[in-house]
Every structure is written in C-alpha cells, then in structure tokens.
Amino acid sequence: MDIDRDTLQQLYYYLKLTRHLEDRVTSLYRQGKVVGGVWTSNGTEAVSVGFSYALEKDDITAPYFRDMGAFLIRGITPRRIIAQYFGKKTGVSGGKEGNVHIGDMNFGVIGFPSHLADNYPVAAGAALAFKIRGEKRIAAACTGDGGTSRGDFHEALNLASVLKLPVVFFCNNNQYAYSMPHGKQMAVKDVADRALAYGMASEIVDGNDVIAVYTVSKKAYEKARAGDGPTFIECKTMRMHGHSEHDAAKYVPRELLEEWKKKDPIQRMEKYLIENNMVSEAEMKEIDERVRDVIEDAEEFADKSPYPEGKEALEGLYATPIGRDKES
Amino acid sequence: MDIDRDTLQQLYYYLKLTRHLEDRVTSLYRQGKVVGGVWTSNGTEAVSVGFSYALEKDDITAPYFRDMGAFLIRGITPRRIIAQYFGKKTGVSGGKEGNVHIGDMNFGVIGFPSHLADNYPVAAGAALAFKIRGEKRIAAACTGDGGTSRGDFHEALNLASVLKLPVVFFCNNNQYAYSMPHGKQMAVKDVADRALAYGMASEIVDGNDVIAVYTVSKKAYEKARAGDGPTFIECKTMRMHGHSEHDAAKYVPRELLEEWKKKDPIQRMEKYLIENNMVSEAEMKEIDERVRDVIEDAEEFADKSPYPEGKEALEGLYATPIGRDKES
Amino acid sequence: MKEITYVEAIQQALWEEMERDDSVFILGEDIGAYGGAFKVTEGMQEKFGEMRVLDTPLSESGFTGAAIGASLVGMRPVVEMQFADFISCAFDQIVNVAAKNFYRWKGRTPIVIRAPYGGNIHGGAFHSQCPEGWFFHTPGLKLVAPAFPSDAKGLLKAAIRDDDPVIYFEHKYLYRRIKEEVPEDDYVVPIGKARVVKEGSDISVITYGAMVHTALDASEKLEEGGISLEVVDLRTLLPLDKETVFDSVKKTSKVIVLYEATRTGGVGAEIAALISQEVFEYLDGPVQRISAPDTPVPFSPPMEEYYLPQVEDVVEAAEKLVAY
Amino acid sequence: MKEITYVEAIQQALWEEMERDDSVFILGEDIGAYGGAFKVTEGMQEKFGEMRVLDTPLSESGFTGAAIGASLVGMRPVVEMQFADFISCAFDQIVNVAAKNFYRWKGRTPIVIRAPYGGNIHGGAFHSQCPEGWFFHTPGLKLVAPAFPSDAKGLLKAAIRDDDPVIYFEHKYLYRRIKEEVPEDDYVVPIGKARVVKEGSDISVITYGAMVHTALDASEKLEEGGISLEVVDLRTLLPLDKETVFDSVKKTSKVIVLYEATRTGGVGAEIAALISQEVFEYLDGPVQRISAPDTPVPFSPPMEEYYLPQVEDVVEAAEKLVAY
Numbered sequence A, B: 001m002d003i004d005r006d007t008l009q010q011l012y013y014y015l016k017l018t019r020h021l022e023d024r025v026t027s028l029y030r031q032g033k034v035v036g037g038v039w040t041s042n043g044t045e046a047v048s049v050g051f052s053y054a055l056e057k058d059d060i061t062a063p064y065f066r067d068m069g070a071f072l073i074r075g076i077t078p079r080r081i082i083a084q085y086f087g088k089k090t091g092v093s094g095g096k097e098g099n100v101h102i103g104d105m106n107f108g109v110i111g112f113p114s115h116l117a118d119n120y121p122v123a124a125g126a127a128l129a130f131k132i133r134g135e136k137r138i139a140a141a142c143t144g145d146g147g148t149s150r151g152d153f154h155e156a157l158n159l160a161s162v163l164k165l166p167v168v169f170f171c172n173n174n175q176y177a178y179s180m181p182h183g184k185q186m187a188v189k190d191v192a193d194r195a196l197a198y199g200m201a202s203e204i205v206d207g208n209d210v211i212a213v214y215t216v217s218k219k220a221y222e223k224a225r226a227g228d229g230p231t232f233i234e235c236k237t238m239r240m241h242g243h244s245e246h247d248a249a250k251y252v253p254r255e256l257l258e259e260w261k262k263k264d265p266i267q268r269m270e271k272y273l274i275e276n277n278m279v280s281e282a283e284m285k286e287i288d289e290r291v292r293d294v295i296e297d298a299e300e301f302a303d304k305s306p307y308p309e310g311k312e313a314l315e316g317l318y319a320t321p322i323g324r325d326k327e328s
Numbered sequence C, D: 001m002k003e004i005t006y007v008e009a010i011q012q013a014l015w016e017e018m019e020r021d022d023s024v025f026i027l028g029e030d031i032g033a034y035g036g037a038f039k040v041t042e043g044m045q046e047k048f049g050e051m052r053v054l055d056t057p058l059s060e061s062g063f064t065g066a067a068i069g070a071s072l073v074g075m076r077p078v079v080e081m082q083f084a085d086f087i088s089c090a091f092d093q094i095v096n097v098a099a100k101n102f103y104r105w106k107g108r109t110p111i112v113i114r115a116p117y118g119g120n121i122h123g124g125a126f127h128s129q130c131p132e133g134w135f136f137h138t139p140g141l142k143l144v145a146p147a148f149p150s151d152a153k154g155l156l157k158a159a160i161r162d163d164d165p166v167i168y169f170e171h172k173y174l175y176r177r178i179k180e181e182v183p184e185d186d187y188v189v190p191i192g193k194a195r196v197v198k199e200g201s202d203i204s205v206i207t208y209g210a211m212v213h214t215a216l217d218a219s220e221k222l223e224e225g226g227i228s229l230e231v232v233d234l235r236t237l238l239p240l241d242k243e244t245v246f247d248s249v250k251k252t253s254k255v256i257v258l259y260e261a262t263r264t265g266g267v268g269a270e271i272a273a274l275i276s277q278e279v280f281e282y283l284d285g286p287v288q289r290i291s292a293p294d295t296p297v298p299f300s301p302p303m304e305e306y307y308l309p310q311v312e313d314v315v316e317a318a319e320k321l322v323a324y
C-alpha cells in the first residue's frame, strides 16, 4: 500500500503524542498528582495508533486500556484525558471515571470496562447494527493476549463469524498478562491460532511497525466493509513497563526487554521517515513541539480545572431518569 | 483395538437399555406420569455408552442431558432414574431434581446443571485434582454442539490445555442445537476444529458406531492417564427426536432423518455382533429380556414409591448446616 | 378492546414496536423460524426478516454484549433469554457493562432483556428461578415485572422506548393462564409506577408478578371473613415507586410483602426495609414477608407446592396480622 | 500473641491450612511467583509448589468451575479473585453450579472464593465494588466478611474447613491499615456467629467489613455527647446470625444498619426487614439505613468520599435517632 507523506507524519505524531502523554502521566503519578493507578502502552504504541488511524470517521472502536493512541486519534483531547487522570470535572467522564476508562460515542469510542474482553461482543454488536442497517461502517475492538482466554472472547468471535459481521478484532500481544507469560496463558504459539476455531481470517503483524499495523488494519477493514466478514489480527509486541506503574515487573527477563528495546516503534518510525525522506528536519521539529505544547497545555488545563462536587456522584445514573427514584 | 466378546455384548446391552428406558419414559410422559419435560438421546446413544464404558471405575464423568448411557453404565439404577422422572422420594435426588439432572459422586457422576458447558470447567477441575494428587484417574465431560459456543467451553479447554490436565472433552454433535442447525451455531465445518485454538489434540468419530466411540475414548483416556494431556472428541451423530418430547422438530428436513435412520447405532451394533459371531441367539434373547425386566421393575418401583413430603424442600441446603440459619 | 392473554400482549407489544421503529430488533436462541421456546416470536421472522429477528449461537454473554453494542450505535435490541435462569451467563455484561455505561461515560444503552421467569411449572432448579433480586441490587438497571396482559403490553413498549437497560421479567406461569381486555392502540405503561389493583382497608399486600394473582385470590377469600386487603402491584421493581407503596401503608397501617423469590435479600426485603424506615410511625404491626424459602426451586410437585407461596399462606398471615 | 495486620492474618490462615491439609490449594491470576496483585500469596508458590499455588489463565469462570470440580473429588480449593469486581465473570458457576450442587444432588463443593472488595482506594467503578449483595440472595452459599485481623484469620480457616461453598469478602482498604493481636495457634472463628464488638445502650449499629471501623469511630465521637452505640459486627452474612442482632435490638430498641454497598437490595435491606418483622415490638424508632447511594462507585476523590458512608453520617443519624 502506498501511504502518503501526510499520513506517515500523522502516524508518527500520534506515536509520539501517545508515548509522551503517557510518560508525562507517569511522572505526574510519581508526583502524586494522579488519582488511582497508571497503566501505559509503553513500547506497544504502534498497535493502537496503527489500527485507529486506519479507521474512517464513521467507524467505531472499542479500545482496551493500553490503547491511548486510539483515544487521541479519535479526537478525545489530551486536556480531557489528563483531567480524567486527575479526577477533575473537566475529565472525559466529569470525574465519574478515571485513567483510561474513556468512552465517548461522539467520537465513536466505546468505553472500556475493566473486565477484559467484555467489549469484544459489544463491538460485534455495533457491527451487527451496521449490518442490519446496511451501513458501510465497521467496528474495531482490541484486547490483550490474556484477554483472549476469557469466554467473552470466544462468544464474540463465534458470533461475528457466524453472522459475518463487519468487525475486526485486535490483540495487543505484549507477551505478558500481568505477570503471566504467554505459555501460562495459552498452549498455542500464536494468539492468531485462536481464530481457527471460528473459521475466521487472521493475520499476524509486527506490532512495533506502525505502518504494518496500519496497512493490515486497512485491508481488514475494507474486507469487513465489503461484507466479507471479520478478521482477527494479532499484533506481536512487548510491554516495556510493568503491568502498571506500581509493578516493577521483576518477572520479565532483562534480556527480553533489551532485545525489544532495539525494536522501539517510535525510533523505528523516525528512522523510516528520515531514511525515506518523508519528514524534513523542520517538520520533525514542528512535530516535537506540537507534542510538547499539547501536553503542556493539557496538564495546565487539568491542573486548573476544578474537582467535581461530592454530590455530583448522585447525578447521571439514568439516561431517562424517573421522577421517583432518587434516594432521600 | 481388540475388544472381547463380553465387552461387546455389554456395549450392546447398554445401548439397548438406554434406548428402551428413554422410550419407556417417553410413553410415560405421554401418559402424564412424568413430571416436567423429557429430553432423550434417541439416535445418539452410542456416544454416552461408548465414552462411559471406556472409563475405569475410579474415573469421573460429567455427562450432559443426552447421556443416559453414562448414568446407567456408572451404576445409577433404572429404578432411581424413573423415580427421579416421577418426582418420587426414591429418585436419585429424592425429588429435589428431575429427569436427567442426575449426579452422584458415589458413582463418579457429576450432576448436570442445565446451563450448557458449565460442567466443562468443572470436569477440568476434577482432572486438576487428580493431577495435583498424582493419581492416575481421568475425567470425561460431554456437551452438545451448541454448548461449544459458550464461554465456559473456551475457558475450560484453554485451562486444560495449558495445564495439560487428564481430561477428555466429548461433543455430541447431533447436528442441531434445539432448532439451530450447525451453520447457525458455528462457522467451522467440524466442531473438532474448535480444539485448534488450544493446541489440543482432537478426534472426529462416527457417533453412531459404539465400537468406534469406545475405542477412540479408550485411546484418549490412556493418553490423558499417561500425562500427555487432554483430547477433544467430536462424535458425529443425529438427534432423531425433537429437542424435547414436546417439540415436533418440523425444522429438521425429513430426508435428513431418513438418511440417519439407516445408521441407527443399535441396529448397526446388532448386525455387527451377529455377523461377527459375537452373540448367540440365546444371548441376544437374554439381553432383550434383561432390558425389559430391568425397565419393568424400575417402573414398578417408581410407581410404588412415595412422593417426598412438601416440607422436605427445606432440607439439605448445606453440607455443613449452621444452627441458626433455618427460616422461621 | 379485545381480551388477550399475557403472552399475546407481549407479542402485540413486540410486533407494534418492530413496525413502529426500524431500530428495534430481537435476538436470542431459537427465536427465528422456530418462534422461540415459548413461541413468543412466532411468525415474526417471516414478517421482519432474518436480521431483525435474529437467531444467535448458544452464548448468552455474547449476544447480550452484542445487544449492548448495537444499542450504543442507535439500535433498540430486545434480547430473549430462553429461560430467565440462563441470564446468569450474561450477568457480567448486564451488571458491569450495560448498567454502568451511562454513569461512567454517558454511553446510552437502550436494551431490553426479556426474561421468562418463575415457578409452578415443574421446571426444577434451572427453569423456575426468580432472578430479579440479583439485578435489583445493581444501580443503572431498570426492572419491570408485569402481572397482567395490559401491563405486559404497556411496560414492554415503555421498556423498548426507554434509553436505559431494562430487564423485563415475564412470568411463564401467566403466559396462557390469564386474559384481559387490552387497548389495541399504542398503549404504554410508564416505568416507575406501581398500581393499586384492589383497594382495601385492613392490610396492604405489596407484591408483583404471579403473586399479584395469589394476593387477589387471598383477598377474595378473606373478604368473606370481613378482612379487606389492598393489593399493590409494583409493576416496576427498579426504580421503585415508593410513593404508591407508602400511600397504601399510610392508609392500612399493616403490611404483607409477598414475593415468589427466595426470601433472604430479595426485592421484598427492600420493600420491608423502606417501609420500616420511612413510614414507621404509620405501622400498626410488624411488616410481614411471605416468600419462597431459601433453597433452590425443588422439582417434585409436593415440594414445589410447599415451596411456593400459596393463597393459604397469605390468608393465614393476614388473619394473624389483623389480630395483632 | 503478636500484632499483625489484616492481610497478614489472611496469609497466616492460608499458610497454616496449606500446611495442615494437603487437599487445600490455591488458584487464580498472578498468585504464583508474583504473589498476587495484593501480595497475599507471596512466597507461597516457592513453599508449596506450582500445582498447589496455581497460576491460571485469565478466565474467572473457568478457574472457578475448575475449583468446583476439584472440590467435588475431595480437594479444598481457595480461589483468588484478583478484585472482587471480576467475580461477576464467574457468577454463573457460583450461583448455579456451586450453590446448588449439594441441594440438587448432594454434590459436596467445599470451595472458598477470596474476594478482595470495597472502596476508599480510588479504584473507580471496577475496582471498588461490594458485590456481596448479589450472592446474599443465593441459597446454598455462605458469605463471610471479616472486619478484624483475628476474624480474618479465624473465618478463613473456618471457610476452608467448611463443606459448603464460601465467599470470603476481604476488604482491601483494611489490608494494611489495621493491626490486632491474633492467636498464633490454630484459631478458628465459627461461621454463622456475629459479634458485639462494642457494648452500648442507646442504639445498635448493625454492620460488617470496613464499616465496623466507621461505626466504632462514630461511637467514640458520640460517647462525648453521651450517646452510647452498641456495634454489632455481623462477620458472617450468610447464614445470618439473627439471634445476636435481635438480642442487641431488644436491648437498645433503636437501630442503624450500616453498609458500604449500594442501598437498594443490599444486605442491610434484609437486616432491616428482619428486624421490623421479628422484633417489631421492641422498636422505639424507625430502622435507619446508612449505605452508599444507588450508583456505581465514582472515581474522583470528592465524589468517592461523598459516596461512601462516613463517620459523620453515622453520628448525625444517631443523634437524630436518639431524639426520635
């Protein structure tokens, strides 16, 4: 696939924005400014950036908690995201939710429930709606390798396959599910083999190569859009931080991290852009500055934002509130 | 595998006992003597008879609701079974449960909860216990083709595979899940393909050939017993009655039934025994009489048995009752 | 107005809503050509097509999740559980995804789950349960449980039009056993409103589902002895219509809470708790509860009969309470 | 006796039971080499081996089902849910398989499920829930919820030795925040017995879990103003120790039921209902309930604080109730 200069630069921009935003959040966490914990996609940013950038505006996505790139690309602003981490009223959820539990249908983003793989059937259902209505839209969902062990993974893939739904399922195979290495999670070498059980097409892609992820996603989306059914895409990558920022991940062999460090998706894309003359020095500088500015602005915004009032906890339970249901 | 004369005759006996017992229960149902509904294994008896007869005494099994042969072979008497259908105190559960919701750990039979595939992880857990204790016992579970679409199927096979548990999973693929034909349940031709997702060994066997089912089961059990891991076995057969006796199954093409009628597992075994001189005319007669007598006796027993008293409903909630918990 | 059964009322609501609004569709096991285990959707696939009356694989969590997803992008799915008992398999999707979507991130989730529930049909532990209590303790859901054909129709319509996830508990025992005149036009019963189905002066019976009929039968019997029951049919379980309940208690000062589910932690516990907190001073006697005991539903007829609350139980309790 | 924390008490019970009885084993996510998300099982795999401290794939239903199966053939598995919130994924196995095995077919299912639950840790909707209410309405289960290190130890031992399925609700907030002297020997606290943790004369506060400490703090504050609270720690939620609760109510005649879970249909509703039915004549005022409101657990600190019952809420309610 021929990818134009602008797209390549955008991919690069979002990779960087994702990395730096999460890095910043990590520092803020260490400073005690973040409420709750922090989980990042460090080292695996190409997955969410690649599959999200390949979506059309009307498509929808159900990211999981290591898909910061998806939120950013869909249009959830860093301001709202950092404010969410701070528990501020201006956060995506007005303080009701924290960290990456981000959803906003105005941007086609289905909120992530912690329960891994729960959103796989949900994404299939959105795709089902598109199919029923004869719309040319598709749905893309992502989960971790560990998440594929859950029953909802199975029920979703089976349903999608039987009904030939326009949905593409991604797996961020970052080698670990919390402390559990691949071999303790499943007895197949490739997560992609799980798709065999459903007669579903599958792909394995280098999850540190954003161009590859973007390309394979586009292809699968077009297939789904054409009515030719779902695809399961395994993105092989590596979780470079602990499970969360309070996990030192001593269970990960240092050599493995060393090896994967060399494959860093951002450096790799940078190298590609430069070697192929896809970015000028000035453009590169501009991208770096944009990333920095956007994050600084977002942090400042979040800092200055007010907390919600305690009693706001009572609001917004129902979309159709019923007069008599309020607790005294 | 060389199967001795006695084993062959026993397999035949249990096929017949299963068929005739369920036929009898069906008539009793029509007479209004059975409480609740009736679901039979009609046409698929070779599955439960084959896999159950291949078990050793110390093994355990988790049958589903079309596995009458399993109950009989494990030693649950027709008396207790018919009494269970009648809701009598002498039924397997003392009237607490009905029809094929039969379990009794004294006979290594794990009770069937209606929720299909729930007992797949349960059977894996029994196998896990055997493995932890270093016992050479195995567990065998069965469910329907429809049941394999459930999340618990996935979680069980994945767990069993990762932990290399001594468990064998059977699927009675009788072509339909209630009214749903194969193609509306899954997009793979063979249910056995589901095992690919777990790197699990699988087998496809003619589910109307009791010798084949018995043989393939034995082989899988020995493998499991030797510590070489689980197997998934698809038994291809055909449900010859409705889903239950109150379902006329108009959605099943008549030709399909005609075709499968020719493959009846009992006639087939009878023919095999006769052609191979594995049964004499006298023996055959004796088998028929035993079947008839056992069922007549069971029916009489059930008929004469008392109903439980209403207030027995309150008994036996806990294995370790606690003084103060009784409702006033 | 025509007299129709409870199940016909459900059918009418489904058909009318499907005709009215293209975004309504139905999904579940065996609901297509077969028409569903209880024949509720019979003929609908022929009329509305395979995609709007959608047979799913045997996977409650999967198809409930799918309904949630479809609802997030503007559909109004109606899920059929073959038996309410199997809703346990979709529990996580319902309580953690559907119920919390709106509060957590303004995700509008207008799904309806039809749950054929209840005993008295010799179904045993897995085909007779009253699972409403599990969901009653889950903020974000709405629960309705009609006792009459008119409410069965009107509440199903309201549920389909509501923007929140609604579990619609339809009592299997009532399907073909009761008839009533039901408006043929677009008849909607608002969610969140209880109804006094029989006025009375001595004791309020607060109940729902099949037990409404048990209460009414008891009321007739008691009338002979001069005891007058007021029967309040909750209709909606969540959110509860406390006002109607309290008004009745204020009037009678004596209460029986009657429910078919197991006793401990059931919906009836909340009603009793609410009454004893909020209208305590009106009470002239202890708040009585009548329910099934705390065991699974037993199979054998004598046990099931003993287990389920009977007219006689209400009569006895009422006689005692009046004398209190 | 040594002072140990709540989490140390859990650890002690696990270690001692594992040493005492070969049939005890532990399974769950990340509990092996990693020692569990809360480090409860730290060091145990080294000591007891990979099979008895078993890491499982991410599949709550699967490994809970497996625990059930192992228990049926004589093991005593202890399942760790990483957070109680994820127990919803195993709901069906718990309520339909484990809970009903014994009643339906005498299948003995001695499993223990450890469920780290509760809020006040800024965990948001999916890492703070109090799910005990869902299981409280399920006959066949036993539920315990210790508030002190001694009970944490003694009840876990009792749970492991019990022949029925027990859910052990351990409050995350208490893990490292409270200390107590705990008997070092084989200390077992019987299931089914509540405890009066503070005697008092004016009002009974019936509570459990982290709220016991809220009640005790309130009691201290109120003491100054001359109001005397009696604090009853339920310890076991199912089956309930009605006697101890009723005895306290008979003594004080006024009751506050305090629980951290959402209000409607929670455990506290049943307590209030029981009291208002069975010891009605002893009551000198309405049965008050204090709980979280009916929403998911909000994330932002001001909202979470508002949401969770606070000492001040108890103080206020007590002052009003005394004056009633």
Ligand SMILES: Cc1ncc(C[n+]2csc(CCOP(=O)(O)OP(=O)(O)O)c2C)c(N)n1
Residues within 6 Å of the ligand: A066, A114, A115, A116, A143, A144, A145, A146, A147, A148, A150, A172, A174, A176, A177, A178, A239, A243, D029, D058, D060, D082, D086, D089
């Ligand atoms: C159903 C469920 N069980 C447990 C957890 C707790 N948990 C959070 S993340 C995680 C590991 C996830 O591994 P994986 O799916 O590979 O995603 P990764 O974190 O590696 O991106 C676990 C066990 C959860 N979120 N959901």
Ligand SMILES: Cc1ncc(C[n+]2csc(CCOP(=O)(O)OP(=O)(O)O)c2C)c(N)n1
Residues within 6 Å of the ligand: B066, B114, B115, B116, B143, B144, B145, B146, B147, B148, B150, B172, B174, B176, B177, B178, B239, B243, C029, C058, C060, C082, C086, C089
């Ligand atoms: C979880 C669950 N959902 C729904 C049902 C209702 N039900 C009973 S049998 C059946 C069809 C089962 O099909 P299959 O697994 O192929 O077994 P078969 O009846 O064909 O032997 C259904 C849907 C059930 N028992 N369990």
Ligand SMILES: [Mg+2]
Residues within 6 Å of the ligand: A144, A145, A146, A172, A173, A174, A175, A176, A177, A178
């Ligand atoms: Mg992972």
Ligand SMILES: [Mg+2]
Residues within 6 Å of the ligand: B144, B145, B146, B172, B173, B174, B175, B176, B177, B178
């Ligand atoms: Mg089948």
